[in-house]
Amino acid sequence: MVLNNIEKLIEKYNNAETTLKEEAQLRAYFTSEDVAPHLEHYKPMFLYFSKSQQEQYTKDVPLNTKKNTRFYQWISVAAVVVLMLGFIVPNLFGPTAEEIQQREEALLVYNQTMEAFNLISLGMNEGKSQLTNLTLVSDNISEGVEQASKLGEFNTMTNKILKNK
Incomplete structure (x- = not known):
């Protein structure tokens, strides 16, 4: 009965229809010693998933909080000034x-x-x-x-x- 249930869960897993609880059951089954011989080829995959789940990244991630937005703000201000001068100056002096x-x-x-x-x-x-x-x-x-x-x-x-x- 258990083997039948595992085969159904594997079929659901291959179709991406399993829940997290069902995946935990599959991981527990394949990390145990008594795996059916015709399902042995799934064992390395689930062992890898269980090991990779325990891995952690230990290096510090530097956060660069200083942003260079002032330069871009001044460029936009300069562009607006140039456009305004382009519209106003010819009208001031006139033809x-x-x-x-x-x-x-x-x-x-x-x-x-x-x-x-x-x-x-x-x-x-x-x-x-x-x-x-x-x-x-x-x-x-x-x-x-x-x-x-x-x-x-x-x-x-x-x-x-x-x-x-």
Whole structure:
């Protein structure tokens, strides 16, 4: 009965379904001398677990409580100051009269360029519509030539039927 129970516990242990109490029963069974021969291969594993459970780390762990956070705090403060200066300084001094004049001239040149592009666009659109008309004429001429060649074939066939030639 005990061996049957141990085999069930081993199966549960392999499926990771055992409780701590059941694992303690398995450890106690495998550390004893009377282990079934077909379960001998589990014995070293459970002996290792029982020995490793008794091990303790005896060296002192130094705790480094001094942190270098002051340096990072000052970096963040410096970054905020630089950003604030970047936003405030240009607004304090403002644009000069020369800069305002340059902006106005640039805007004027931009508007003139856009007008020129609009005129070019209109001319291209007119040329495109004329090309479309020429394409239609070309298609109609091609179709007429094709029909004329069919008419020539019709005449030769008619002459053969009527034996004019």
